[in-house]
Amino acid sequence: xxxxxxxxxxxxxxxxxxxxxxxxxxxxxxxxxxxxxxxxxxxxxxxxxxxxxxxxxxxxxxxxxxxxxxxxxxxxxxxxxxxxxxxxxxxxxxxxxxxxxxxxxxxxxxxx
Amino acid sequence: xxxxxxxxxxxxxxxxxxxxxxxxxxxxxxxxxxxxxxxxxxxxxxxxxxxxxxxxxxxxxxxxxxxxxxxxxxxxxxxxxxxxxxxxxxxxxxxxxxxxxxxxxxxxxxxxx
Numbered sequence: 001x002x003x004x005x006x007x008x009x010x011x012x013x014x015x016x017x018x019x020x021x022x023x024x025x026x027x028x029x030x031x032x033x034x035x036x037x038x039x040x041x042x043x044x045x046x047x048x049x050x051x052x053x054x055x056x057x058x059x060x061x062x063x064x065x066x067x068x069x070x071x072x073x074x075x076x077x078x079x080x081x082x083x084x085x086x087x088x089x090x091x092x093x094x095x096x097x098x099x100x101x102x103x104x105x106x107x108x109x110x111x112x
Numbered sequence: 113x114x115x116x117x118x119x120x121x122x123x124x125x126x127x128x129x130x131x132x133x134x135x136x137x138x139x140x141x142x143x144x145x146x147x148x149x150x151x152x153x154x155x156x157x158x159x160x161x162x163x164x165x166x167x168x169x170x171x172x173x174x175x176x177x178x179x180x181x182x183x184x185x186x187x188x189x190x191x192x193x194x195x196x197x198x199x200x201x202x203x204x205x206x207x208x209x210x211x212x213x214x215x216x217x218x219x220x221x222x223x224x225x
Contacts, residue, residue: 031211099168
């Protein structure tokens with residue numbers, strides 16, 4: 001079945017790079033997504049990558065996709081305290097429409 | 113351009129009451145999705161709707177839960193005879209087209225006393 005897995009916690013120092021990893025199972029997913037959730041808030045779409053791409057860069061964010069290993073990562077350069085949040089990886093399911101399957105989320109803590 | 117609007121933000125119900133959660137998609141979006149987030153967990157798909165049609169409700173509990181997206185007005189997620197286990201954050205998302213990214217509302221946090 002479809003499943004998305006992420007490590008639960010990541011702690012980094014302000015100014016360092018953060019790398020959040022995700023593995024997924026559905027090799028036919030069209031898109032893979034990264035969402036950010038701050039406490040008490042909804043999900044903010046950070047970035048997404050089409051499954052035929054290997055990499056996508058958007059300012060401080062870099063997404064890497066290894067389709068062979070079904071591994072997705074999100075790199076945040078120059079991590080700031082405002083980046084502290086829960087980051088969710090999600091894949092679009094098969095079935096002809098865009099039902100999202102989410103991981104449990106990685107809680108990123110940024111300390112001085 | 114307003115984002116996805118959900119109301120209420122917080123809803124408290126006693127066991128056995130009904131809960132109605134509303135979602136207005138982004139302007140021009142006709143695809144609506146509902147997800148549930150239990151504490152310390154990721155989001156789980158519940159239902160996918162287009163205007164006046166339920167396309168996929170495979171994530172909905174078989175009893176007490178229903179959803180609609182009428183021709184006019186917001187999408188409604190309705191939970192009848194609520195129980196403590198229904199306490200969760202319920203998120204609505206919308207997309208412009210089938211293969212476009214989903215944009216989420218801020219959610220409704222439902223608490224059952």
